[in-house]
Amino acid sequence: MTEALVELENIHKYYKQRRRKLTDKNKYVKAVHGVSFSVKEGESFGLVGESGSGKSTVGQVILQLTDLTQGSVRYRGKDVASFTKRNLKDWRKKVQIVFQDPYASLNPKKTVGWILNEPLTIHKMGDKYYRKNKVLQTLEDVGLDDSYLNRYPHELSGGQRQRVAIASAIILNPEFIVIDEGVSALDVSVQAQILNLLKRLQKKYNLTYLFISHDLNVVQYFCDRIAVMYLGEIVEIGKTEELGTSPRHPYAEALFSSILLHDEEEKRIVLEGDLPNPADPPSGCPFHTRCKYAMNVCRVTKPTTSFFSGEHKVSCHLYNEKDTVRNIT
């Protein structure tokens, strides 16, 4: 039986924009705007979207790296915001993050050994002997050996650095790891190595992943369920098989059509225009400015979420019983 490990409910995260003049009104960038979903234990949940869609902010909100404007994050049913300082520190052992840029995610002045020891020191885990063993065992887990202990990040290749970042994330035996574009900066052959490694670790340690990426091929390969974000909102969410093969939301449809094979060329949808400014999002449905099916209702009211089979959900007026104009096939 799988149950929800992490639940997000109606998450909002607004960033205040710097005022140009003293008399200016406070302006907010709505990075995340009413996002709800839950990640089940043991699954890989994919979060896709373009830059500015708010997908990375969601990851940081879960890890309490940034505070919430509104909404709640629950971990095993408990509201993370209600944790005491002591509980929060304990909880941090269970949730980890791996970032995109392996150059920026390791402290350039510290050796690999120091970096891997740090989490154990923070949580005062075991004695010196235990720590040493744990570090070596974790290095082995990520396919490196003890010759790396005294090296500095700049002496490693991109793939090796990412392995170190992964090692430092799993060393505390976490349950949940956010992988924020964790393989995007790597070359294809290295990317495959890291994806295999993540899969292997998931099996071995029963890890749950939130996999944030803009690369649809990778997400479809890696994840069990996918949520598509656009301008801080989730427009569609569902199982990879359903969403990947027959996306319903016009945005998701266009997104997934960009990775079609050669022989399906004519089905490719090229969206017009750019992503609107998140500080000044369109009224109604955020996608209506680029949507070829846009109706009057789209410009005025935000669509509610409709269900397809089981867990497949879409936020689009096209699928609202009242104003459906297109056949759903």
Add this chain to the structure above:
Amino acid sequence: MQTPILSIENMDVSFQLSDGKYKALEDISFSVFPDEVVGIVGESGCGKSLTSQAILGILPKNAQVDHGEIAYKNNNLLEMKENDWQEIRGSALSMIFQEPMTALNPLLTVGKQISEVLKKHTNLSKKTRKQKTISMMKEVGLSRAEELYNSYPHQLSGGMQQRIVIAIALIAEPDLIIADEPTTALDVTIQAQILELFRKLKQYRKTSIIFISHDWGVIRHICDRVLVMYAGRIVEQGSVTEIISNPKHPYTKGLIQSIPDHQKKGEELYTIAGKVPSLKERKGGCPFADRCSSRLDICKQQFPESVVMEGTHTVKCHLYLKGAVETL
């Protein structure tokens, strides 16, 4: 047989570093024919960008072409003087870079940056230059060209900036455009727009393009022919469909097989062990030998000759040379 616009013969490029000279490109030979899009694929550090820099004569200061010939319509570019070079760059050959923001001058309006090229290479009047610029901007998909003419790069989105860069590259109607990862820095939907634009250009303008990318999806989309580079060498070349459906070189095979997609879900991805050797780590023989799963004894000693597989499909691998053991 058509005459190629550009042909490169046995080109070697080396870097002069403080502790010696290192070969970065070795024995590069290929041609680009009129109305053809040639893709160059490979991982970072394989020499894709260096090849394009050599063609345009904009190699880094410590790099030089040691040997070989780059012929543009029967002119040897390597023997050309700097003045003639400037004439050719921008008018006959032009370049599109990965980062549009760094390719544009932040202090000049975009209209000015496009018409500047015309000013340099033609004798058109100011008014015609502006007209041509605006129609070019429309052609690359900037429908509000008149309004955008006087805007500055930072006022435009990444996708629009890249369209401007493309307009600059196209305005002098070059014979050959070299595009170095032109869509890599862009978002998926914007990337789709720019690729669509390239397809249209290919269709209507008949410009030849050298398209450098690490992304097979993009290559498959846009190229007719593709060169696969590894550690400074071209290891395989042929038509895109042929290479993707029937790759021969173990490196090409590995690259294509390691691309994740939904059909491979649940499977372990194919991986190539190790990493691309750096400039100083390269040894004699086939540079891929250390990572190759079908390595033969000879691979470490000798770099293989080119073998013709089928039509234009050629591969440099001992596995396909006469006398090699048929292990595949």
Add this chain to the structure above:
Amino acid sequence: MAKEKSIPFYIGIGIVSFLLVVMLISIFYTPHDPNAMDSTNRLAAPSLEHPFGTDNFGRDILSRVMEGSQTAFIIGISAVSIGLIIGFILGASAGYFGGWVDEIISRFIDAMLAFPGILLAIMLIAVFSTGMTNTIIALGIMSIPSFARITRSSFMQYKKYDFVKASIAKGAGSIRIIFHHILPNAISPTLVAVALSFSGAILSESGLSYLGLGVQPPDPSWGRMLKEAQPYITSAPWYVFITGVAITLLVLGFNLLADGLRDKQDKKA
């Protein structure tokens, strides 16, 4: 990458260490007593006995220049330490905590910067009177803003780095973040500022002493020596020359050092 060779950096190191050695020697040995007057031998030209000649009281200039280097180093080191410690604490808190803490500290720094440095020092000395200690305090306060700003910006920069976020996600507290993650990375830009402030402090001290507001007799000071030498610029040019050279060398040495440090840092980044 090729190993970087920064020639100015080594010249800087050379000059600074030479002067440091001179200063150390002068603590134990000077050719003559720097304060011994000899009215029969005033403004003597350089000779074997007095390699740089004597001043208007017949004191040996070489000995006085050597003795003066002590003052220069004491003032440089103490003033920079004051500026560094206070500036670093202010800048680090502003950069790390951000928000209203940053707002208050930054405005305070801006206010300090509104006064030209030397004017601020003169003002402080006018209030607290002249002397070595007050000169040091004034020059130290003068260099607070530059340290505060540099520290603030590197703290702000590194606070945003993924490795800092990753460490917070692992449960690290502020103290660990500041001392293990930000500080080691913020040190190199600060070192450049230290070298620059050092030469700045020495130059300002010379300026103040020249105006008679700095170090008071009998403590020897290059700036005051320059002032004393001025009336004799035609009759005993070596006096002005040698004092000027001493000041220039020290300032040049530290500036080259700073340039070299900055180059190394840029190359790494």
